[in-house]
Amino acid sequence: xxxxxxxxxxxxxxxxxxxxxxxxxxxxxxxxxxxxxxxxxxxxxxxxxxxxxxxxxxxxxxxxxxxxxxxxxxxxxxxxxxxxxxxxxxxxxxxxxxxxxxxxxxxxxxxxxxxxxxxxxxxxxxxxxxxxxxxxxxxxxxxxxxxxxxxxxxxxxxxxxxxxxxxxxxxxxxx
Numbered sequence: 001x002x003x004x005x006x007x008x009x010x011x012x013x014x015x016x017x018x019x020x021x022x023x024x025x026x027x028x029x030x031x032x033x034x035x036x037x038x039x040x041x042x043x044x045x046x047x048x049x050x051x052x053x054x055x056x057x058x059x060x061x062x063x064x065x066x067x068x069x070x071x072x073x074x075x076x077x078x079x080x081x082x083x084x085x086x087x088x089x090x091x092x093x094x095x096x097x098x099x100x101x102x103x104x105x106x107x108x109x110x111x112x113x114x115x116x117x118x119x120x121x122x123x124x125x126x127x128x129x130x131x132x133x134x135x136x137x138x139x140x141x142x143x144x145x146x147x148x149x150x151x152x153x154x155x156x157x158x159x160x161x162x163x164x165x166x167x168x169x170x171x172x173x174x175x
Contacts, residue, residue, distance in 0.1 A: 004152070005151065017097065054097050056097055061150075094129045108130070
C-alpha cells in the first residue's frame with residue numbers, strides 16, 4: 001500500500017537536531033487532529049522523541065526526494081543529517097525541535113500516547129501547529145497537484161499525480 005514518505009525532525013535545547021525518514025505515518029483523528037508515527041526503538045530519533053515528546057512531520061516535495069532517501073539510510077548518531085542532506089533547520093511555532101525549511105508542509109506534534117507494537121513503537125501525536133508554503137494554498141486548502149508530493153511502496157518512491165475526483169463524485173447527479 002503506498003504511504004507518504006516523510007522526514008520527522010526532533011531535538012530539544014540539549015540535543016542536536018535530527019531527522020528520521022519514515023513511511024509509517026498517518027492521520028488517525030480530525031477532532032482533535034492526531035497523527036500516528038511508528039519508529040523502531042533502535043533508531044537514534046526514538047530516544048530523542050522518548051525524552052522530549054515532540055516531533056515535526058515534514059512532508060517533502062519531489063525536490064527533497066534525494067534528501068528524504070539519504071536521511072533514511074544514514075544515522076544521526078554518526079552524522080549531522082541537516083548538513084549531509086543540505087537541509088535547513090528553522091524554528092517551529094510551538095515546539096523546541098526545528099522544522100525543515102525546504103519542505104512545503106511542516107506539522108508540529110506533541111506525543112499524547114505511546115503504544116508498543118512488535119518491531120515499532122507507535123506514537124499518537126496531537127497536531128499543535130502547521131506551516132504550509134503559501135503558494136500551495138488556495139482558499140485555505142492545499143493544492144496537492146501543485147505540491148509535487150510522493151509516496152513510498154515496496155522499497156520505491158512514486159510521484160503522486162492528477163486529481164481524479166472529489167469526495168462523493170461517484171454518486172453525484174450529472175447536470
